[in-house]
Amino acid sequence: MKTKKIGFIGGGNMAHSLISGLIASGHPAQQIWVADSDQEKLSSLASSMHVNTSATNDDLIAQVEVVVLAVKPQSIAAVIRASKASFNKANILLVSIAAGINQQSLSKWLGADKAIVRCMPNTPALVQTGASGLHANQNVTEEQHDLAENIMRSVGIAVWVENEFELDAVTAVSGSGPAYFFLLMEAMEKAALELGLSQHTAQLLIEQTALGAARIALESSESPGELRKRVTSPGGTTEEAIKTFEQGGFTALVKKALQAANDRSISLSKELGAE
Numbered sequence: 078m079k080t081k082k083i084g085f086i087g088g089g090n091m092a093h094s095l096i097s098g099l100i101a102s103g104h105p106a107q108q109i110w111v112a113d114s115d116q117e118k119l120s121s122l123a124s125s126m127h128v129n130t131s132a133t134n135d136d137l138i139a140q141v142e143v144v145v146l147a148v149k150p151q152s153i154a155a156v157i158r159a160s161k162a163s164f165n166k167a168n169i170l171l172v173s174i175a176a177g178i179n180q181q182s183l184s185k186w187l188g189a190d191k192a193i194v195r196c197m198p199n200t201p202a203l204v205q206t207g208a209s210g211l212h213a214n215q216n217v218t219e220e221q222h223d224l225a226e227n228i229m230r231s232v233g234i235a236v237w238v239e240n241e242f243e244l245d246a247v248t249a250v251s252g253s254g255p256a257y258f259f260l261l262m263e264a265m266e267k268a269a270l271e272l273g274l275s276q277h278t279a280q281l282l283i284e285q286t287a288l289g290a291a292r293i294a295l296e297s298s299e300s301p302g303e304l305r306k307r308v309t310s311p312g313g314t315t316e317e318a319i320k321t322f323e324q325g326g327f328t329a330l331v332k333k334a335l336q337a338a339n340d341r342s343i344s345l346s347k348e349l350g351a352e
């Protein structure tokens with residue numbers, strides 16, 4: 078994997094996270110190419126990460142063995158269509174990380190014989206703790222399958238899903254998931270300030286608590302429910318907080334939020350997909 082040339086079309090938030098994680102895990106920056114319509118963003122990526130830049134998407138495709146399509150879902154069709162001829166290159170693998178753009182549409186725009194992996198990563202790839210779901214079409218070779226998996230594994234964990242529809246759920250759970258935890262952290266910080274803590278102290282305590290909770294959940298054989306009970310002393314403080322969360326419909330609200338994200342992934346595929 079280390080010797081493969083990887084190109085990113087779109088050098089925004091997610092590409093930045095993936096590229097930083099790849100480099101930190103030992104992938105040489107000289108083996109990475111980026112193209113972005115925003116020249117300022119491109120120069121900044123090149124100077125901060127020492128990756129190669131390509132003046133056009135076609136130049137990038139000519140250089141690499143795997144192209145990670147990291148533009149907004151709304152731009153995917155135009156980007157693929159504009160470079161269709163360049164994608165006519167032996168053994169090229171397209172990895173699309175766009176939310177909601179399905180294999181059927183990608184194949185229609187790119188060509189039915191092309192190797193395509195759909196992937197849903199997340200931004201913690203930046204610090205090599207990403208979580209990705211992947212789905213390959215029937216044209217993907219074993220080597221390309223391993224290549225896509227190795228790219229994602231170098232920045233975190235990677236899980237293949239058998240049915241493509243599962244990627245809508247992966248998007249709702251782990252693709253968007255970091256934002257849910259950040260939202261909780263933001264809300265806790267506001268509450269902590271009201272309770273009299275300084276911003277610095279509140280932030281430090283919340284970040285360390287989030288890290289500790291995640292680590293204990295990962296490393297312990299107990300379920301989150303069991304771990305929660307260990308914190309919740311009968312008649313104590315946590316019990317009051319949990320009761321308040323549930324009176325406000327917390328569990329039902331989380332279910333509704335994830336359903337909304339899942340449904341948006343499906344509606345994106347209808348809005349933006351090929352006819």
Ligand SMILES: NC(=O)C1=CN([C@@H]2O[C@H](COP(=O)(O)OP(=O)(O)OC[C@H]3O[C@@H](n4cnc5c(N)ncnc54)[C@H](OP(=O)(O)O)[C@@H]3O)[C@@H](O)[C@H]2O)C=CC1
Pocket residue numbers: 086087088089090091092112113114115118134146147148149150152156174175176197198199200252253
């Ligand atoms: N952010 C996240 O947490 C995650 C995002 N994703 C997916 O990743 C993809 C990218 O998201 P994100 O990184 O947040 O988006 P960004 O908008 O941050 O990045 C996309 C970049 O692509 C550039 N771009 C637009 N059109 C072209 C083009 N024709 N050729 C080359 N570059 C172009 C944009 O430039 P400009 O700004 O000038 O338009 C921008 O710099 C999306 O499809 C999203 O669904 C998946 C998982 C998580």
Ligand SMILES: O=C(O)[C@@H]1CCC=N1
Pocket residue numbers: 176248252253
């Ligand atoms: O919000 C989005 O649509 C993208 C996909 C998952 C995370 N960010």
